[in-house]
Amino acid sequence: MRILLVEDDKGIVRFVRKGLLENSFSVDVASDGEEGLDCALHKGYHLIVLDIMLPKMDGREVLKRLREKEIQIPVIFLTAKDSERDIVQGLNLGADDYLTKPFSFNELLARIQAILRRGKAVPIPSRLQVANLILEPDGHRVFREKNKIELTPKEYALVEFFMRHPGQIITRTMISEKVFDYHFDTATNVIDVHVSHLRNKIDKDFEPKLLHTVKGVGYVLEERG
């Protein structure tokens, strides 16, 4: 998987590049908007991570020109401005996702993986399964080893999200935004409590353990051998 990183801040380039390489991506770096546009137009990438504030050419302009040329490479844009208008504008220009600085690398990785897998997602399967955990979207039913598990609506939404992204790191921000439609970074551990409730119901009395904590980042639902 080839990723283009368009970013002028050396510190951010350093850790994003290193992290992506460690996760078996190949990474090209462009340090200004013009170079970024040039690379994006002439080399094939699977995804572009695009900063908004760039020398020579604004990230929005790069994105606009790409989309004008009918190039539909997925784009995640980075913004230092925590302003809703920037975000809305970026998404309207055709960005696939966004992150506000400072962001965590794992957050970025999780979003990159989510976008890259998106194309492969099976359209609404009638049954989701991870090991012996089974979810039936139709009747909002969840089973573990054939035992029906009673979940609150919030817990159900949470487990469904995990099961749609098995093996993928789900960050707290992703849970709060995509599962609970809650857009504010709270100082509380409310997300962890919800996950721990879910874990008590689906994992506590069963084997193998499926819902794992990724320290300092979030959670992943997978069967670990």
Add this chain to the structure above:
Amino acid sequence: MSLKRGGKFLRRTDVKLTLFYIFTFFLSALMICGFLYLRLKHQLVKEVDRLLLDEADELSDVLVEDPRGDAAFRNFEMGVVTRTYYPVYFKVLDQGGASLYVSKGFKEIEYAFSNKIMANARDGKKTMETVRSPRRRTPYRIINTPVYRDGSLAYIIQVGTHLRFVRKSLSHFKRNILVAFPIILVLGSLGGWILARKSVSPIGYIASRTKTITSNTLSERLHPRGTGDEMDDLIGTINGMIARLEGSFKRMAEFTADASHELKTPLCALRGEAELLLSKERAIGEYQEGLAHFIERFDHLNRMVNDLIVLSKSDSSQVELNLVPLRLDLLVQDIANLFQVLAEQKNIGLNIDLCEETTVMGDKMRLQQLFTNLIDNAVKFTPDGGSIRIRAERDGNFAKVEVVDTGMGIPKEEQENIFKRFYRVEKSRSKDVGGVGLGLSIAEWIAHAHHGKIEVKSQLNQGSTFIVYFPLQETTDPPLPS
């Protein structure tokens, strides 16, 4: 250059005031003098007329007693023409205007008999005229009096005298005015200038004094002069402004000091922990634990920086709200549901009362932040086994949301402070529950930014109630799902 300076001179308020004053003073003085002159002239001529009328009466008596007596006329003439001040000259005419008797000196007046006099005489009216003979400069005053006998016009008497003394008096008066006028004008202008300077001089003081006050000398004030006039009002107003500036500078300085303290402490801890971790070789697990802890610390710092940015942007109204119509009751219920688990951990009952449907124009993210702060606080400060009640309802034109807890409450004297930045009730007490004292400041800002307000009611050891009001958005369109 001099033109420029002249322009500036003329633009000065005191100069303008003085010029205006001089102009009006000049005009009114001129009018008063003119009026006095005319009045004096009228008075003097009236005196002469009275004298002449007396003489005419006397003459008509003579005429009635002895209509054909030239001797009587001559006798009368002897008495009047030789007077020093107002020698009286006269002429007697019959009813047709023919001359019967002319006294000495009357001819020199060169007074012509006119039809107007005749017409007036036939109507029984007197005719008074001032004439000036072309050869002599002295004007004369003449009165024509008709004399009736048996009901019909018999004679016309013309009595006249010169107005030399009247002229003299008037020219005296004129000369006096010409001398006095410039003096009055100069004195008046001077007075005007002094008055103008006096009323304008505080402005100069205010300007020069205000100029010297900078951010470092905000404790200084202008000194009122104690006159209680508009200038003192102005000085009071400026002092009030300086006081407000001083207050906000002070708050800013406190804020900066608090902010840097709150930022430095965790930074210091971070650095210390990193140093400790690096000081010797450790097991992998220890490193992992340490780094995970770093991320937590970082998240805390990041939230605080975000809060500070929001607050400082809000001070300069730079935060843009993304206002859309949304169901406030649903939004509040969602957050309450989300936080239910935290309350359960402390065995606190979190009850959502039956909520009325309320739609407001709001920024979803900010409103979530506001109610998170309130509910989070309620959970934090309510002891185990307590309860929290949340209720959304309509109140007039407002949507009202109440968050009621049975927590430790806020002392009365602290209640007005809790919305201040970095303010914590009993700092030690709330330190261990986390937070830096920005949550309520942000909540208040969010409420105000939505044209709403936030209130607190609290009793110590009984609990606190936070009430938020937002203007209702009355709409027939179905609101966006919250």
